Amino acid sequence: MSAASGENRDPGGSGGSGGVVVLAGTPIGDVSDASPRLRRELVGADVIAAEDTRRLRGLLQRLELTTTARVVSYFEGNEVQRTPELLAALAEGSRVLLVTDAGMPSVSDPGYRLVAAAVEAGFPVTAVPGPSAVLTALAVSGLPVDRFCFEGFLPRKPGERGRRLAELAAEPRTLVFFEAPHRTAEALAALALAFGGDRRGAVCRELTKTYEEVVRGPLDALVAWAQREVRGEVTLVVEGAPVVVADLDTAAADVLALVAAGTRLKPAVATIAAETGLAKNALYEVALRRQAPSA
DSSP states (O other), X not given: OOGGGTOOSSTTSSOOSSOEEEEEOBOSSOGGGOOHHHHHHHHXXXXXXXXXXXXXXXXXXXXXXXXXXXXXEOOTTTHHHHHHHHHHHHHTTOEEEEEOSSBOTTSSSTXXXXXXXXXXXXXXXXXXXXXXXXXXXXXXXXXXXXSXXXXXXXXXXXXXXXXXXXXXXXXXXXEEEEEOXXXXXXXXXXXXXXXXXXXXXXXXXXXXXXXXXXXXXXXXXXXXXXXXXXXXXXXXEEOOOOOXXXXXXXXXXXXXXXXXXXXXXXXXXXXXXXXXXXXXXXXXXXXXXXXXXXX
């Protein structure tokens, strides 16, 4: 298989003639979660691109490691300018290690631009799997984990946040959000308003750290809990919307209501089928049979 078809050349090695990008998951709290491979990569990298170089040096100190790598900053404010420099290092055969403050790069953190540019240029990209606040919160939430979606941080402005949540109100999968501690109460109130106060949720705070706390319950109860001061890193997990099983007769009536309002039959069927998940062919046949002969 050629590099153009997605091959990762020597992704797990240490050095080599070709450059490689390594995305490294770092501890989200407990430093002992650092994997042996993460330790090897920190020591063996040629270049380390860090979201916060001070946080990186603190991690190295806690892990009792030293590195000869060239350390550069790589954060939201300089990703665009720094990426060509890292591509040049890859072209010279460097092993470029990307780390963020905590967790997996690219997941609501810097990394996507470098990965996209490296892939476009034909350089292999691999990862050191590591801790993830998203997966950890999901696992301990007590909510369904078979299907979920990650929404990152909600918009700060109430209007934008409300519109985003309105789009998600019918989402059947479990939802995971990041939130700042000082906005947690406000975010929970917005979630309760958009989804209903009886929708189940979990506030996961300071995961893997000394003062880890997971509070579970209906959103209304979580809103009340959050009236106290919330501190630390927060991940919110919210139950998906209940799946409404639509029946063909009711859906056909909705189709005919659209037709009566001026929509042609096929577009009306497509609209209701998209809303209900019913098969368009079956819905069309039922609606056609029920349609008045004069229509």
